[in-house]
Each structure stands twice: as C-alpha cells, then as structure tokens.
Amino acid sequence: MKINPVRGTHDLFGDEINKFNKVVAEVKNISQQFGFNELITPIFESSELFKKPLGEQSDVVLKEMYTFNDRNEDEITLRPEYTTPMIRAAISNGLLNNLPAKFFGTGQMFRRERPQKGRYRQFNQINFENFGSDDLFADIEIICLANTLLKKLIPNSKFTLHINTLGARENLSDYKKILSKFFNNNQKFLSKDSLDKINTNPLRILDSKNPEDSVLIKKSPKLIDLTSKTDLNNYEEIKKSLTGLGINIFEDPNLVRGLDYYCHTVFEFKSNELGSQDTLIGGGRYNGLIQTLGGKNLPGVGWAGGIERIMLLMKSIPKKQENIHLAILDPTFKLHAIKIYDFLIKNNFSVYWNYKYNLKKSLSFANEKRINYLIIVGENEKANNNFSLKNLSNGKQVIVNIDNILDYLK
RNA sequence: GCGAACGUAGCUCAGUUGGUUAGAGCGCGGCCUUGUGGUGGCCGAUGUCGGGGGUUCGAAUCCCCUCGUUCGCCCCA
Numbered sequence: 001m002k003i004n005p006v007r008g009t010h011d012l013f014g015d016e017i018n019k020f021n022k023v024v025a026e027v028k029n030i031s032q033q034f035g036f037n038e039l040i041t042p043i044f045e046s047s048e049l050f051k052k053p054l055g056e057q058s059d060v061v062l063k064e065m066y067t068f069n070d071r072n073e074d075e076i077t078l079r080p081e082y083t084t085p086m087i088r089a090a091i092s093n094g095l096l097n098n099l100p101a102k103f104f105g106t107g108q109m110f111r112r113e114r115p116q117k118g119r120y121r122q123f124n125q126i127n128f129e130n131f132g133s134d135d136l137f138a139d140i141e142i143i144c145l146a147n148t149l150l151k152k153l154i155p156n157s158k159f160t161l162h163i164n165t166l167g168a169r170e171n172l173s174d175y176k177k178i179l180s181k182f183f184n185n186n187q188k189f190l191s192k193d194s195l196d197k198i199n200t201n202p203l204r205i206l207d208s209k210n211p212e213d214s215v216l217i218k219k220s221p222k223l224i225d226l227t228s229k230t231d232l233n234n235y236e237e238i239k240k241s242l243t244g245l246g247i248n249i250f251e252d253p254n255l256v257r258g259l260d261y262y263c264h265t266v267f268e269f270k271s272n273e274l275g276s277q278d279t280l281i282g283g284g285r286y287n288g289l290i291q292t293l294g295g296k297n298l299p300g301v302g303w304a305g306g307i308e309r310i311m312l313l314m315k316s317i318p319k320k321q322e323n324i325h326l327a328i329l330d331p332t333f334k335l336h337a338i339k340i341y342d343f344l345i346k347n348n349f350s351v352y353w354n355y356k357y358n359l360k361k362s363l364s365f366a367n368e369k370r371i372n373y374l375i376i377v378g379e380n381e382k383a384n385n386n387f388s389l390k391n392l393s394n395g396k397q398v399i400v401n402i403d404n405i406l407d408y409l410k
Numbered sequence: 411g412c413g414a415a416c417g418u419a420g421c422u423c424a425g426u427u428g429g430u431u432a433g434a435g436c437g438c439g440g441c442c443u444u445g446u447g448g449u450g451g452c453c454g455a456u457g458u459c460g461g462g463g464g465u466u467c468g469a470a471u472c473c474c475c476u477c478g479u480u481c482g483c484c485c486c487a
Contacts, residue, residue: 004460007478059485063411081487113485114411115478125487193484209483258486268487275480279487306487329445363447378445390446397446 008113008121018317020124023307024106026152027126031104034145036128039095039103041085043110047075053084053292055260057200064111078110081259082127083286083302084293090131091295099132099298106307118277118309128283129302131290136234138301139265139285140241146269146281146303147247154313159280160248163267164255165235167227169288172263176202178221189216203256217254224253231264238265257282261289265301273313280313281305324409325371326353327362329378337377340387343402349409366392373409 005011012020031038047067054061066078079085086103090096095103106126113119128145130138143161150159166172179202187195191212194205206217224232242249257266266284274280283303291297324344328337337353344351354365359376366374376388381399389408390397400408 004478064485109487111486115480116482117480119486123487204485276482276484277486282487304487309487327446359445360443360447367448374446376445380445388445392447395447 006121008115010120010122015316016311019311019314020307022314022317023126023153023310026149027104027106030145030149030152031128034102034141036102036104036130036145039086039089039105040107041079041082041089041105043108044076044078045085045088047077049084049088049293050077050080053259053261053289054081055201058258058260060111060259064113066110066112080109080111082107082109082125082304083129083261084289086127086129086302087131087290087293087295087300091290091293096131096290096295096298100138101131102129103131104128116277118274118306118312120308124307126305126307127302129300131300132298133301134287134299136238136241139238140245142283142301142303143238143242143247143267144245146283146305147245149305150269150280150310153310156315157271157273157313159269159271160250161242161267161269162250162252162255163239163242163265164252165227165231166256166263166266166284167223167231169263171223171226171228171231175221175223175226178226179203179205182221183216186216189213204258206254206256222253235265257284261286261292263287267303269305271309271313274309277306277309279306280309323371324349324351324373324375325362325366325369326351327359327374327376328353328357329359329376330357333377333379333382336382336385337375340375340377340402340405343405347406363392 028038047065050065051061056062060080065080068076070076082105086105090101090103095101104127106124108122109125110122112121115121126149128142130142147161150157167175180198183190183194183198183202183205187198189212190198190205191208191210193210194208194213197204205213206220208214208217227235239249239251255266255268256262257268262284264285264287267282268279269281270278271280272278281303282305283301285299285301287299288297290300326337326341328334341351341353352371354362356362356365359378362374365371372392374390374392376390378388381387384399386399386401387405388397389400389405391408398408
C-alpha cells in the first residue's frame with residue numbers, strides 16, 4: 001500500500017526545511033526589532049469567524065474553505081487566513097487593552113484551490129498585525145518591516161511595492177454601488193468572467209488581466225474622486241515616506257484586494273521571477289474589522305506573506321556540517337570509541353560516524369562532506385587508551401587522549 | 411472550477427513508424443587496497459515505464475479513464 005501526499009500538500013526536508021527555518025528565524029529577529037509579539041492561534045476555528053469578514057461572495061469563502069462539522073455539529077473551518085484568527089485571539093484574551101497591540105505569527109493556512117507553483121492547498125504564512133492605531137506611522141512602519149524582511153531573505157531578487165488607497169470604508173461601499181451601476185450599463189464591453197462579478201465583487205473587475213476589459217476599465221468611475229482630501233493627503237504622505245526610505249513603489253490605482261475587510265492603504269510586494277502567483281506579501285488597513293468581530297471599534301493594519309513563495313526565491317543554504325568524523329576500524333573497538341564520542345559531544349563539538357568499519361571509506365566520506373577532523377579508533381589506540389587525531393586540511397596526525405584532545409581542536 | 415503540456419532507476423534524462431530480456435550519466439554497493447584522502451580501474455543492483463482499463467500475435471510507445479506535477483485562466487500569500 002503506497003499512500004501519496006494529498007494534492008497540494010508537501011513534505012519539507014533537506015534544503016527546503018533549511019530555507020523554511022531561516023525564514024521563520026528571520027521573522028522572529030525582525031519582530032523583536034520592530035516590537036511585535038508572537039501570537040499563535042489554532043489551526044481551526046468556527047466557520048463564522050471567516051464568512052462575514054472575508055466577504056460572503058469572496059472566492060475564499062465561496063469555494064476554497066475546508067469546512068466540516070464536528071461530532072456535535074459545530075461547523076469548523078481550517079483557517080484560510082491569519083488576520084481574523086489573530087483579532088479573535090486578541091479579543092478572547094483581552095490583549096487590546098494596551099494600544100497599540102502589535103502581533104505576528106507564522107503557520108499553516110488552507111485553501112482548496114488548484115495547485116500551481118507558488119500556490120498550495122496547505123501553505124505557510126507570515127502575518128504581522130498592528131491593532132489600535134490610526135497613525136500613518138503604523139502603515140509606514142509595517143510596510144517598512146515587510147521590505148526589511150524581504151531584503152534580508154532574498155537580497156538578490158527584485159521586488160516592487162504596489163500601493164493604492166481605497167479610501168474610507170463608507171466611500172468604498174458607495175463606490176462599489178457606483179461601479180456596479182456603471183458596469184451594468186456597459187455589459188457588452190466586459191469579458192464573461194467580469195460579468196459574473198458586477199454585482200458580487202465589482203472591485204475585482206478593476207484588476208482583471210483580460211484585455212477585453214481594459215478599455216472599459218479606463219473609462220470607469222475613479223475611486224479617487226470619492227476619496228476625501230484628508231485621506232488623499234495621508235496617502236501622499238505615506239508614499240513620500242516610503243520613497244524616502246528607498247523603497248521602490250509602483251502606484252497602482254487598480255490594486256484592490258480579494259478580501260472584503262480592507263480600506264485606506266492597500267499594498268502588495270510583487271516579484272516578476274515567480275510567474276503567475278507573483279505576490280510575496282499582501283496587506284493593508286482594515287479599520288472596522290475588529291468591531292465586526294465583536295471587539296471595540298479599533299483600527300488596524302497588517303499584512304500576510306507567503307513563506308513558500310519567498311522560499312522559491314531563496315538561494316540554497318548549506319547544511320551545517322559535523323566537524324569531527326569517527327573512523328572505527330573494527331566492531332570490538334566501539335566501547336573505546338564511544339568514550340571520545342561522548343566526551344566531544346559534551347564539549348559542544350558535533351561528531352559523526354557512518355557505521356562503516358573501513359578507514360578508507362571514512363576518509364572518503366569525511367572528504368566529501370568537508371569535515372575538518374578524523375578520529376581513528378583502531379587496535380593500537382584501544383590497547384594504549386588513546387586516539388589518533390588527523391587534521392584533514394593539512395594531513396597532520398597526532399596521538400591524543402581525552403585529557404589533551406581539546407588542545408588540538410580549535 | 412476551465413484550458414494545455416508532461417509523468418521511464420534515488421536524481422537528471424534517452425528510448426526510432428508498436429517488435430525479444432527497457433538504457434545512459436550522476437549517485438549507491440562490492441573489489442583492486444585487511445590502518446590513511448579528493449582521483450583512477452573492474453564488477454554489480456537498480457524499475458509495477460504514475461495507476462487502471464482497452465486495441466493488438468505483441469504496448470514505455472496507440473485509445474479511454476484516473477491520479478499527480480507544471481504553465482495559462484481564475485484566485486491569492
């Protein structure tokens with residue numbers, strides 16, 4: 001019986017796990033620098049946590065969630081995103097009393113989509129969320145954090161910050177109505193896919209890649225005309241600050257996000273080295289969401305990053321090698337060998353033996369793995385209660401014992 | 411969910427218009443060499459040709475179904 005991994009899921013090992021661990025380590029580093037605290041939430045939640053905030057008509061809710069009934073008929077969903085669970089956890093545990101409340105987390109998300117490069121059914125996200133502040137500094141800070149992280153992890157890749165403002169939540173709902181009306185009056189100029197979105201999610205027509213739609217999109221009412229002067233000034237200030245930080249920005253008035261809760265600043269870090277799934281990090285402001293989930297009326301801003309997508313752009317990371325290799329020449333010398341093995345481990349060296357009683361093989365092995373030292377345990381060594389230590393880079397060999405071996409190892 | 415390409419050894423891939431026992435390189439194991447190095451030489455094992463069904467005297471090769479991967483759409487991280 002051979003059982004394969006479920007479609008869209010992967011096992012992590014070798015170079016991939018090294019990359020994965022590096023991402024997580026760097027995330028923890030940077031979170032410390034920017035003053036964010038770790039918050040880990042369960043893999044599954046009540047389905048209702050996701051349905052309304054993400055949008056009843058969004059694709060994620062409509063066809064991508066892994067939802068099932070528990071034995072007592074509670075409806076459970078494997079989390080498809082991390083922002084709403086984090087808010088839920090912050091509310092559940094009274095973490096919103098000291099503001100701003102800055103949290104981050106990494107973990108698996110689940111969406112039932114067609115797998116593709118950079119798109120998997122179980123995938124890992126990094127999330128940074130800042131609850132409770134309307135200050136533009138929060139927007140700038142969290143985008144700067146994202147940029148810093150990407151620069152650290154993929155210094156040789158080019159990525160661009162796409163940015164837009166959706167304006168205040170009230171303007172946005174007005175704008176959706178105006179857009180629906182406009183598209184309804186011009187149905188014959190729209191592609192089939194876009195027609196389906198007129199009433200459910202007209203914003204998404206704006207970022208359609210279909211050339212059929214491009215003429216009409218150009219003529220469509222502009223969100224910017226509904227946005228207040230204050231909001232536009234704020235947006236300008238954010239862009240100016242980011243440019244001042246040396247971040248490459250691309251202003252994209254058609255950038256909208258797929259989840260319903262966004263307003264004001266929205267952004268995506270994109271790479272052109274990834275193909276179709278090219279967004280490394282996406283996020284924005286979500287004023288009103290915390291209240292929707294039963295908390296106080298607090299603003300918030302945050303982003304999510306795809307760990308697998310970042311890993312696709314990372315160079316391979318060499319495994320840290322053991323620095324000492326054993327060569328045990330006969331099974332009867334094992335008891336003698338284990339003494340030095342144990343001693344070296346206790347002194348923080350890493351020691352390896354490949355279970356082969358053959359000096360030549362041990363040398364070849366150590367060479368191939370670029371191990372610095374070889375300890376030979378043979379008949380003479382056992383008889384005299386010592387060991388032969390060979391420095392593989394210069395070929396010099398000395399007789400040592402447990403009392404003085406540390407003098408010869410650097 | 412839609413469209414297309416692909417799937418042969420642990421890895422990268424050959425495999426002619428269907429024809430005996432399915433190949434190469436790398437890697438792996440053994441020996442040359444029973445206590446000293448990266449080479450070198452000789453031998454060896456690789457396998458449900460993704461899976462199932464069909465056509466045929468005969469299928470890795472043709473047809474159908476299915477699973478998976480990749481690319482595009484869609485969606486998004």
